[in-house]
Amino acid sequence: MPLDASSSALPVTLADIKEAARLIEGQVVRTPFLPAPSLSRLTGADVWVKFENQQYVNSFKERGALVKLLSLTEEERARGVIAMSAGNHAQAVAYHASRLGIPATIVMPKTTPHVKVAATRSYGASVVLAGETIADAQIEVERLIRERDLTLVHPYDDVRVIAGQGTIALEILEKTREAGVSLDCLVVPIGGGGLISGIAVAAKALAPEIAIIGVEAALYPSMHAMLNGEESRCGGNTLAEGIAVKNVGALTSQIAERLVDDIVLVEEAAIERAVNAFLALQKTVAEGAGAAGLAALLQEPERFRGKRVGLVLCGGNIDPRLLASIIVRELAREGRMVAIRMGIPDRPGVLGEITSLIGQMDGNVVEVAHHRLFLDVPAKGAILDVTMETRDNAHAEEIIAALEGRGYHVKRVAAAETAD
Template sequence: MPKPPTDLRLPTLDDVRDAARLIAGAVIRTPFLPAPRLSQLTGARVWVKYENLQVTAAFKERGALVKLLGLDAAARARGVIAMSAGNHAQAVAYHATRLGIRSTIVMPETTPHVKVAATRGFGAEVVLSGETVAEAEIEAERLRLRDGATFVHPYDDFDVIRGQGTMALEMLEDEPDLEVMVVPVGGGGLIGGIATAAKALAPRIEIVGVETRLYPAMWAELRDLPVVAGGTTLAEGIAVRRVGLINLEIARRLLDDLILVEESDIERAVYFYLTLQKTMAEGAAGAGLAALMTAPERFRGRKVGLVLCGGNIDPRILSSIMVRELAREEKIVAIRLIIPDRPGVLGEITTVLGRMGGNILEVEHRRTVLKVPAKGASLDVVFETRDGAHAQEIIAALEALDYTVERLGQTDRQS
């Protein structure tokens, strides 16, 4: 692996403090609050930093604003350009418009319409190019050279990194005896800034990064291994194949640990933020809580600060997560019965479900399934229960009437 450039400029605590001065009053000082229900869930003493309360619902405003405020009059007149598929795009667009700076954001053609619309809504000119952020970056560089605009990198930029580090100042001001900060890692700008400030203020604090196992870019770089990454992830905000050089050097010096988490744990984290904390977390923001569930002994009994870095999640995805988690907890259950095709059978089954306290959500009655006898039918029922034990009681009541009951998963219901 090539060594980092010898002239690499790393931010200091003073740089982060200066960034905090610059953005004061223009970026929300978000709350950092105890989360007793998450503490009960994980065994750690959990505090949450609610960056989803920023105007653009993500932490990216901090670094983007510091970068924009550092531009001289000539650079402001030429405008800025960035590439992003989401939060960075909206942050640059919002603060550039607020400061009277023209902004162009290059986004992949696959970016969800809601994110494109939000970025345009904050005043940016949006250019759709390429299938990935990497391809969008190529177009952004071409436009930068053509127009002379300043490129605002989402994570590998000195000012962006020190701006993200202002979060650590706030967290330690609110809770000086914090023992661990758990930070999602994509390109590394967030953890680079946080580690810089936190380690300088509290040398004994542990900085733990979290990546999705599908995109372990920082994990591989720290071990001098080739980066093998890819696949569909809920945490698209941290799905990168290349980390920033500045951030990698900071991580080598200051990072205490890095945990890889599975997609299922990220899903559960998003679900628990919504149901236990009554707050929205996008997939990347759920990574920290997922780490606590992945390695509970690592954090048990310790005072842990989680960075809820953003809340921009597609409502359809959130709905799917809710249903999937309810199914995992057996609060939504799907069953299949093979029944005789005669009057009254469906009524008998629904009566049992109602008497046992099950709430029917869906019923599908089919007579054309070849594996069902000619005088029979297939009946699929989806119903709500209190928990797994309650579901088993309902199934036992149906079996007592001589019905054969098969439990179904999501894929089974489509067959």
């Protein structure tokens, strides 16, 4: 069982976090912590959300990065800082270093999307592209530190960074006191562990009864494996790339082992649903990592049903094309975007008959494609693919039944198959 934060020998204390809050006051956004009735209806829990996607660089990373930068001596500031990151930490360090007049070098893997590289450079940082992974980037960071005597701003395994992230919990608990409510649990995404460590220290010190539940992508269960004495098997493409970390921190794992009550491993489908739910129901943008907490509620609803749950929406930096793809995929899951395939006689009027019938039943035809060259299609026939909008799966089945009643053999297909 986790100990409370009054236990000795924690590398970060409540006093450290309160001092961090004092330092960053007025320099980062005190983001809203609000009830989310639509998400509550979806999950069966009483959901409150901390909107860290409203920071200037759309991520909680600003807090820890700023605390670390403010701790530097004048000599360290003059020499400059360095960080390794493929995303939010890079932008947070670059932005606040620029504000404070500190030269910043950010080492990013060569595989980092151009949009993230450009965003980091736009804040005034010098970007170095090195290697294929963060581990490769770390080797270059270590070389540059030796060569230029730069100060490392670690993305998570640093006491000042952890303290900065813990200020989120102070703001959450202040808001709950004002609202006259108490939380049963805080559900927090885990990458390297800086966010959950800082939050756990503050929350357990001020409200020991609150359960701290971590969330990792099932493809990257690093902290879960460490805390359970298991081999960590990480790899694969995850939507939650912001928490796709193979190696958790030494400091963060020490804190998590003592203060984190449990960790949920979420599957990719749950993360997709969560990103879509934030957009569709909460009208806010969450990246995969930012939506991980909600994904846990969607994947394990019974665990959280009836409880008052605080979620940390830790970031909103997601590629617009990826977000569009998620929206369409979720429409398909809900039966609101349906692709069907049917064999038809290749003669005038057939297409009009089919589309008219769909329209009469309140379906909306989005796309139509004929295939006449398939060898398994009669010379006087064709394969017709239709993608249509419907109310739900039941409505889609009604339309399919009506088409079959007209003599057409209809098969539902995955949307991607319609291009085959």
